[in-house]
Amino acid sequence: MKSRRVQVAVVQSAPILFDKQSALDKIASMTKEAAGQGANLIVFPEVFLPGYPRGLSFGARVGSRTVEGRKDWQRYWESAIEVPGTETGMLGELAKEFGVYLVIGMVERDQEFSTGTLFNSMIYLGPDGSLLGKHRKLVPTGSERLLWGQGDGSTLTVINTPFGRIGGLICWENYMPLARTAMYAQGIDIYIAPTADARDTWQSTIRHIACEGRCYVISCNQFATKASYPADLAYYADIQEDDDILSRGGSAIVGPLGDYVVPPLYNEEGILMATLDLSEITQSRFDFDAVGHYSRPDIFQLIVNDKKQEIVQKKFK
Template sequence: MSTVAVVQTYPVIGDTPATVVKAEKLIREAGAHGAEVAVFPEAFIGGYPKGSRFDTVVGTRTPLGREEYREYANGAITLGGPELETLAAAAAEAGVFVVLGIIERFGDTLYCTAVLIDPQAGVVGNHRKLMPTASERLIWGFGDGSTLDTAESSAGRVGTAICWENYMPMLRQAMYAQGVDLYCTPTVDDRAVWQSTMTHIALEGRTFVLSACQALPKSAYPEGTEFPPQVGNAEWVIRGGSVIIDPLGTVLAGPVYEEETILYAEVSQEARTRGHFDLDVTGHYGRPDVFELHVNTRPQAGTVFDG
């Protein structure tokens, strides 16, 4: 048996260095409780700008919106930057494999990314969100198949699908086909119906699902911050709802709403094997003679200098 953790938390608004310090503390806390794997929410480093309009309507951008974007982009980090070096050191000290949602800056584009941090080897993988949802496409680029990364941890093989990517059946199948034991879903989806999605994935993939959602209070923002009426409730921008579910759909921890917390649960390969007795969608319950999935894992570069 191995202990895993899901960290329900929120960033320090507008302050990436302070958020990194907060992440260090939470990694050490998870390690002190025996966790071998800890999953953080989507866009924890860099922030999820829920409710932000960037002063934009279809067909028009404004100087005000461009300045809002510049401020947001300043909070992003790079894969080779000092922030991840610091967090890799914390993971090594705590002995924890970390799945961390970040806003990644690559060149002049931002990506919503989940990084995989091994306690011995450091950053061993990253997954850029393939399909930003709705208005997210205004501020984030599209990932490609080269970052459908998985990695081995002491608790099993780890893979990630970010937020509404979990509604993409072929992406889920690509994760299952890589033998994911711990299906990690960094998210900001705090709807009650999200729990149905997580249960379905656990049952479909006969895998452990670790869903980490931000729990972001309005009190975390500077005094006087105004929120659109459709965002959150009276006190919360994002309510949480983090959960851990086993391969037969049993909820092991959570969901928890409207508080910061760390959820813990025990996982085992034996539970996965028992689940696959009657269902393996990439094996005996598959029909490759009828259905075949091709996954393009080549990096997609728009400019190639040859010679």
């Protein structure tokens, strides 16, 4: 019996917040390190480029914003990237150099309709250097909604690879049952779940998804400390009383029956490595297949709008 195997690497790290070059440098160095250990697929955390602004208020309260907070946000906006764009081209060349698939969380600046909106996105790059696809977070969580816009169903992306179908959702999107079902229905084998959630309950979430989807789950979080925050931010004081470790990580890899392939890593930077045997997915679906023999389409049906949503409909003669 022939088995399909792939070596995966999960990067748990953080760049200097709002510093695009710092993020690009870390992506390059850690891709080189992971590829040197034999990785075929390398995953970076939620908005790794240019970082997750945990703890910052940007001067926003209900009913008011401040001039200083707007300037902090402008700094975040300036460190965002366009997809496709110069930076995605550079990252594509990196993937090509090492012959790997790269999945990277990033802050994306809209370039089609309004340059004033940012998205929490992740991109997929192939070993030939091509941009294979992207996903925009459907619903930013809590205060994130002031930073990022909402994605739509056109980026519920699953990609064919020689070792299986890869795709995923970002952080608390994974608590959306219908969004998960939309991913399962595309035959996902390796489910990528970048997050900013370092709580113990997140581990329950990713293990449940693995059991439910009968897929491998790769969860990737940042390890971030105060040292990664520029001290000249207008609202740096927001984190001054916080612990030095702002995000303890918790990246992990889970198998299709819900058991850890690699247990969560906490309180340090690192790269998690594992060889995944995709034949175990086939075996796991023997007694449960959420969108196959365990579905009841005569009772339950999901309608997914996968059309790109446009506020302006352009019509030309």
